[in-house]
Amino acid sequence: MIKKYSLLVLITWLCACTDASKAPEFSDSELRPGGEATLKRVNTRTFIHPSGNLSIDHELEFWDGLSFFRDPWVASPAITADRDGLGPLYNARSCKACHSRGGRGRLVTEGVSSPMALLFRLGHGEQQRPDPIYGAQLQTFAVLTPTNSPKLQAEGQVELQYEFIEGQFADGTRYQLRKPSYRIVNLSQGELHQETQISPRYAPAIYGMGLLDAIDTQDLLSLEDEFDSNNDGISGRYNRVPDVLTGEMSVGRFGFKGLHPTLNQQIAGAFVNDIGITNPYFRKETCQSTQLACLAEAKRVKGEEQPEIPTKLLQTTEFMSAQLAVQPTRNLKSAEAQSGRETFYQLGCHLCHQPSFKTRVDYSLPELAGQVIWPYTDLALHDMGEELADGKREHLANGREWRTAPLWGIGLQHRIQGYQAYLHDGRARTINEAILWHGGEAKTSQEKYLAISASEREALLFFLTQI
Structure with missing residues (x-):
């Protein structure tokens, strides 16, 4: 039986079979990476815009949902x-x-702090059980409890330090990388479990996530090659994680290790873990059995009531999040960008940063259905080497594996936000540094990058800032 894959995935495969390092012929669809849902024109003020093909009525729903994204929650x-x-x-x-x-948050500086955009996942053992005292995520803030209630304290703070590593390209050009180290300090209820691994997670940009949700699962699985059967050095695989509503195991595509199978579950997980808002997906507070003050506060204000964000309001937030538009490319037809595009393929970057898909024609949001998109990600797990390893498992994902990050819009981060940081923990201050940190399956591409000329590097970086 012949499997039915999207046209763009099949074309990419055919190109790979003939010459994996040769860039395919340029398509004008690359200029609008979100298909018809792409924003009509570049906006350098914010990433928060509704899909370019959204009706006026649906735009009103988008802006309603934005209020639940933007406005602060209160106790x-x-x-x-x-x-x-x-x-x-x-x-x-x-x-x-x-x-x-709609982009990445601002990173904290060195020293002790209570970061917001940099979260820390916790777990220990082969099955990665949550820390027995602090749970699956360190939470650095706590609500103020009444004087007649047990005093609630934040779980702890983070101490960040950087080590700087010097290196040079084959042509003698020098570079510097910064390597972070983390220590959890000021813990409110004693030390972490002795085997607990801490994993930093720097909040990602969130535009285009509805389009990623709309990719057919079979199109993703067609790219899976866990045992590198084609001998290209890439052995990407997909995490299998529970759908909390159905209980079934599904392909994980959201989160730095593919922890959630759908965009809606990813949003619900962020509500409960990051803000402490229970919802139809996750109905219990994150308090552990030993956190008596947390449990007492949850019971005092909630008791047996319904989730703190009901289904209707959660759906409005989900709609807004799914419809955040991808911006159009910039100067992609220029000679420099086209030269960089050639280098992108020659280095093998496309083997993980899968350029294109066609979204499902039956996706629930018609504006995002049947779109040719250019996210530059396969959403798969890849071994990124020991230098980027966190040692933490999440379902099938091991301590060296990370999901491939989308590249679309990456060059707008600094223009829109006034700062930039890359990779799962924000250690890379530039795209150049992010490439240099690549190891594991990407080591060959990184070594090729070290060997090419300065002009080729500049063209590649220019291309990446324009997609």
Whole structure:
């Protein structure tokens, strides 16, 4: 039986079979990476825009959903009934605090802090059980409890330090990388479990996520090659994770290790873990059995009530998140960008950063259905080497594996936000540094990058800033 794959995935495969390092013929569809949903023109003020093909009526729903992304939540009980329920423990009071202007949040500087855009996942053992005292995520803030209630404290803070590593390209050009180290300090209830691994997660940009959700699962699985059967050095595979509503195991495509199978579950997970807002997906607070003050506060303000964000309001937020537009490319037809595009393929970057897909024609949001998109990701797990390893497992993902990050819009981060940082923990200050950190399956591409000329590097970096 012949499997039916999207046209763009099949074309990419055919190109790979003839010459994996040769760039395919340029397509004008690359200029609009979100298909018809692409924003009509570049905007350098914010990433928050509705899909370019959204109707006026649906745009109103988009802006309604934005209010739940933008506005801060408050502790219960409060007059603002639709926006209370913060905590008891949390990392931020709003989605915007971590995803500034729809992009990445601002990183903290060295020293001790309570970061918002940089979260820390916790787990120990082969099955990666949550830390027995602090749970699956360190939460650096706590709501203020009444004087007659047990005093609730934030779980802890983070101490960040950087080590600087010097190196040089084959042509003698020097570079510097910064390597972070983290220590959890000021813990409120004693030390972490001795085997607990801590994994930093720098909040990603969130535009285009509805289009990634709309990719057919079979098109993703057609790219899976866990045992490198084609001998190209790439052995990408997909995480298998539970769909919390159905209980079934599904392909993970969201989160740095593919922890969630759908965009809606990813959003619900962020609500409960980051802001402390229970919802139809995750109905229990994150308090552990030993966190008595947290449990007492949750019972005081909630008891047996319904989730703190009901289905209707959660769906409005989900709609807005799915419809965040991808911006059009810039100067992609220029000679320099086209030269960089050739280098992108020659280095083998496309083997993980899969350039294109066609979204499902039956996707639930018609504006995102049947679109030719250019996200430059396969959404698969890849071994990125020991230098980027965190040692933490999440379902099938091991401590060296990370999901391929999308590249679309990457060059607008600094223009829109005034700062830039890349990779899962924000250690890379430039795209150049991000490439140099690549190891594991990407080591061959990284070594080729070290060997090419300065002009070829500049062209590649220019191409990446334009897609």
